[in-house]
Amino acid sequence: MPDSNNINVEFTLNGNPISIDVAPRDRLLDTLRYALDLTGAKEGCGEGECGACTVYLDGVPANSCLIPTYQVSGRAIDTIESIPADALSDMLASGATQCGACTPGVVMTACWLKRHPELLKTHTVRELMAGNLCRCTGYDGIIDGITDGCQSNYDRGNAS
Amino acid sequence: MRRIERDYPIASVGGDIGLPADDPECPARGNTERTEFGRVAMGAVLDMLEEAKDLDSPTPRWVQSIGNQRGVGSQPTSTLMHCPDERPSARSPSSCKPDASRRQSKRADQPAPEVCVQRLEGISKLTGRERYVDDLPFDDALWGMTVRTRVPRGRIRQIKFGSAVDWAEFVVVDHRDIPGPNEVFLIERDQPVLAADYTRHMHEPVVLIAHPDREMCRRAVADVQIIVDEEPPALDYRLPAGPEQIQRNNDNLFKVLKIEKGNTERALEQAAHVVEGLYETGAQEHVYIENQGMIAWVEDGVVVTKGSMQCPYYVVNALKHALNRDESQVRVIQTPTGGGFGGKEDYPSNLALHAALLALKANRPVKIIYDRPEDMAATTKRHPAQTRHRTGFDSDGKLVAQHIDVTMDGGAYVTLSPVVLSRGIIHAAGPYACDNVLIDGRAVLTNAVPFGAFRGFGAPQTLFALERHMDVCAAQLGIDPIELRRINLIRDGQTTATGQVINDGTDRTAVLDQAAQAIRFREKQRAHESFNATEPYLRRGVGLACFWHGAGFTGSGEVALKSRLRVQGHADGRVEILSSSTEMGQGTWTVFTQIAAEHLGIAPADIIITTPDTSRVPNSGPTVASRTAMVVGRLVERACDDLRQSLGLDNATRGEAVTAAIRAWHNTNADQSLFGEAQYEKPPGINWDDDTYEGDAYGTYGWATYAAEVEIDLRTYTARVIDFVAVQEIGKVLNNTLARGQIQGGVAQGIGWALLEECKWELGGMKNCQLTNYIIPTSADLPPIRVAFLENAYAHGAQGAKGIGELPMDGPGPAIANAIADAIGVHANIIPLTPERIMGMMDQTHA
Known part of the structure; x- marks a missing residue:
């Protein structure tokens, strides 16, 4: 609460430099949502289980509910707001979103995965998406949306 | 607060969402690759039908589509869930179907061209632009929070406000601030909006607090102490309440229901075989990813509440009643809702009342957003249930008597328990014909947080018992479990337990056979024999469940709703x-x-x-x-x-x-x-008697058979589903992508309930109320869920549709339990089948 404890933090947000005063306890998720009105990232669990708050920290997916904002000083943060709609047509067609609450986090991980096809040599899509909980789709719509949008022909993540 | 004139762009296809529906590049139209996939999958369906002909069963003539083909070829083929099917769509500007000529030639006789639309708000959700209640701009509003009793039962003696915060900064509301009756308006009015002098469960709300700073609210909540003279709680619904635990009438029963057909006792006496069994299912938390939330304000004398909900008029009725207002003085607006599954059916009424009471007192907008632990602790869950079966068969394996006894835990208040019980017992005898059926059901008061609506609404509980029991019966009778079901499946002209004549032309045997065929039931049984004999640590099994789900409100419900x-x-x-x-x-x-x-x-x-x-x-x-x-x-x-x-x-x-x-x-x-x-107008020929529980319980039913293959690791006792097939007849499929999504999502929820999701209780409160230790399935926990629809248009549904949303919740539990029993020979009569429970069952079996 008291302003005297606030810390000034400078970081790159969706490609633009930003400077903001935050309280030491502020989570990156709250700074994004309540201070900067970037409400795409959602709070599902508040403890790093559900992935609805996924953002990129220096290009890598991270749970923004677990990151104190002051710690991102000098780092690059990208949010769902940086993802263009035209990148998502496969996921729309495959039924990757239903209620939409997990979706921004799912999309962040999915887009990262598409940019790193080398991961698929060692992991299945199902393993790589396991950090994003979805309660609506049963994941098939999500997995299909990712694999349909990729050119490579890899294992679709069968369990057996 | 910045009031928003129009918060959400009016969604329209091809309009604001940025994807012109008639654009040839519209992804829904498919591209070469998808069409190619389509041919692969279509071929697979045809292959399967070729195989189906080898069975002595009729080939289903209305096979629609199969997704995530896996068992058919040696390699998994890509998903095809073609939108919606093979019909021509010349008039459809946004048809999702590629290759119109192929469609035209395949089903030229089908007269009904149709429109198939992609999810309207899909792009808005995918890009994170959809604004849920916690996303709305919020400048001068207060945060609201709730102080709860933390004692399961007792008289509230005193509320102590501490000195850790300056209370002058806070708006504080208790029961004395309620303008009307202190009752949440629902089936009964036994639940107070805020506990006045008595608590019936651990998370009973007593005091509401509002402050501009959320952290200060948290501190203030921790600074309130509620002193309760504790009384003995009733905590186990399966046991009769002792005299000191009685809190309602003389038996703690919320509702008792009976269905009676024929003479069950006599038929059981005369039956060639009688098989008994006791089955149990646990509570389940909805885990909609968006937690419950509501914002309230007063505008020109009208109380407005806006938030995440399924049923805006439930909230209207609750506000009118407890705030003592007429309908023109309350207004309810839904915000985009991040999942419900029944969890946002009735609870939003409580939350809206809380936000409204604070807003009225503060004279400012107030926003209450539950965090996950509060949401999981304080809101409703699926009713735990115990079901006893005594089943009589004649010497040919034909059902002659079903005595079914169902007990459900209602929790501390009535909420929706009577109707959950009603749907539960109506579904309890399953999709079978039997001349003598006696079903007794009761919902019991306990001092647990109230149980409420959850996808399936009582039917998953009773169908788990029934379909697990059918496998037990098959084993005792020495009849193949598929054959036992085929013998007894209800046929057109026969009656259900409530005396409803089924006459819809659906080939239910074909549904069963197609599921068995798609999972390759026989082949897998054979393969598992050698697998289980040679593998040191892994055991595989296969099981299925045959079920039905009534669509729409039960009995005269739709008539009453008008x-x-x-x-x-x-x-x-x-x-x-x-x-x-x-x-x-x-x-x-x-x-x-x-x-x-x-x-x-x-x-x-x-x-x-x-x-x-x-x-x-x-x-x-x-x-x-x-x-x-x-x-x-x-x-x-x-x-x-x-x-x-x-x-x-x-x-x-x-x-x-x-x-x-x-x-x-x-x-x-x-x-x-x-x-x-x-x-609403009642379709002709549908009649229901609420007093005798006889007649047409539902306008129509969906019919389904789900099949599961599981693998159990004997080192960890962990069971996982490695293949899953869901075959159902649901009237006409209106939108294949959405329908498939409903089935796959419901199956995933069912798999979670069957294997992973266990509410741990302590004094009637959920102990593991966080996602760290209440485990729902991740993508890595699930196999591709293969879906097939059979179509048989329902005359009184829009475009021939039947209900679909709840059906997929019913099948996974019993199919998986049957598969586990098949794999390791345990009597898997309780879900969730967590590793601990499987270990216990194996120890018992081998002791």
Whole structure:
């Protein structure tokens, strides 16, 4: 609460430099949502289980509910707001979103995965998406949306 | 607070969402690759049908589609869930089907071209632009929080406010601030809005607090102490309550129901075989990813609440009652809702009342957003249930008697328990014919947090018992479990337990056979024999479950609801659907738009639909019970007809003629509004007696067989599903992507309930109320879920649709338990089958 404890933090947000005063306890998720009105990232669990708050920290997916904002000083943060709609047509067609609450986090991980096809040599899509909980789709719509949008022909993540 | 004139862009296909539906690049139209996939999968279906011919069963003639083919070829083929099927769509500007010529040639005899729309708000959700309640701009509003008792039962003696915060900064509300009766308006009015002098469960709300800073609210909540003279709680619904635990009548029973057909006792005495069994299912938390939230303010004397909910008019009724206001003085607006599954059926009424009481006292907007632990601790769950079966068979394996006894834990207040129990017992005898059926059901008061609606609404509990029991019976009778089901499946002309004559032309045996065929039941049984004999640590098994799910409200429910819906013709010729049915992920907007566009012959882009605001939409009934597409969708059609009638058009008038007439009407009736309306009418021939529990319990039923293959690791006792097939007949599939999504999502939830999701209880409160230790399935926990639809149009559903939303919750539990029993020979009669429980069962079996 008291302003005297606030810390000034400078970081790159969706490609633009930003400077903001935050309280030491502020989570990156709250700074994004309540201070900067970037409400795409959602709070599902508040403890790093559900992935609805996924953002990129220096290009890598991270749970923004677990990151104190002051710690991102000098780092690059990208949010769902940086993802263009035209990148998502496969996921729309495959039924990757239903209620939409997990979706921004799912999309962040999915887009990262598409940019790193080398991961698929060692992991299945199902393993790589396991950090994003979805309660609506049963994941098939999500997995299909990712694999349909990729050119490579890899294992679709069968369990057996 | 920044009041927003129009918070959400009015969704319309090809409009604001940025994807022109008639654009040839529209992904839904498919590309070469998808078409190729389509051929692969279609071929697979045909292969499967070839195999099906080898069985002595008739080949289903209305096979629709199979997704995620896996068992058929040696390699997994890509998913094809073609939208919706092979029908021509010449009139469909946004058809999702590629390759129209192929369609045309395959089903040239099908007369009904149709519109298939992609999820309307899909891009808005995928890009994170959809604004949920916690996303709304919020400048001068207060945060609200709740102080709860933390004692399961007792008299509240004192409320102590500490000195850790300056209470002058806070708005504080208790029961004395409630203008009307301190009752949450639902089936009964036993639940207080805020506990006054007595607590019946651990998380009973007593005091509400509001402050501009959320962290200060947290500190203040921790600074309130509620002193309770504790009384002995009733904590186990399975045991009769002791005298000191009685809190309702003389037996703690919320509701007792009975279904009786024939003479069950006599039939059991005369039966060649009688098989008994006891089955149990645990509570389940909804885990909608968006936690519950509500914002309230007062505007020109009207109390407005806006938030995440399934049933806006439930909230209206609750506000009217407890705030002592008439309908013109309350207004309820749904925000985009991040999942419901029943969890946002009744609880939002409590939350709206809390936010409204704070807003009235603060004279400022107040926003209450639960975090996950509070949401999981304080809101409703699926009713735990115990079901006992005594089943008689004749010497050929034909069912002659079913005595079924169902007990459900209702928790501390009635909420929806009577109707959950009702649906539970009506489904308890399953999709089988039996002349003598006696079903006893009761919902019991305990001092647990109230149990409530959850997808399936009692049916998953009783169907778990039934379908696990059928496998137990098959083993005792020495009959193959598929054969035992085939012998007993209800046939047209036979009656259900309530005496309803089933006569819908659905080939239920084909549903069963297709599921068995798709999972390769026989081949897998054989393969597992050698696998289990040679593998040191892994055991595999296969199981299935055959079930039904009634669509729409039970019994006379739809008649009592008298649901209404309105369409409005706007001056630009577009048509808006005004309904209180909510979009919560299941696709209400998309399907309603499709239905209206198809019915009027106009483009989906010319249909408008948005989140309901009760100042604008009539009461279309709650968004529950698999009723929206089927029942309310039919009202969309009839309201469109009524609109045409207002314009002097007959129902054959379609397309531009309709929109032109709407524009012309506005030219001559400036500043007036043009509406079409419809109200529910009972289809002819449906009769139900609430007193005797006899008659047509539902207008229609979905029929399904689900099959699961599991693998158990004997080192960890972990069971996982390695293949899953869901075959169902659900009337006509209106939108294949959405329908498939409903099935796959429901199956995933069912797999979670069967294997992973366990509520741990302590004094009637959930101990593991966080996602760290309440485990729901991740993508890595699930196999591709293979889905097939068989179609048999239902005459009284919109475009032939039946309900679909709840059905997939019923099958996974028993199918998986049967597969586990098959794999390791345990009596898997309780779910969830967690590793601990499987270990215990194996120890018992081998002791």
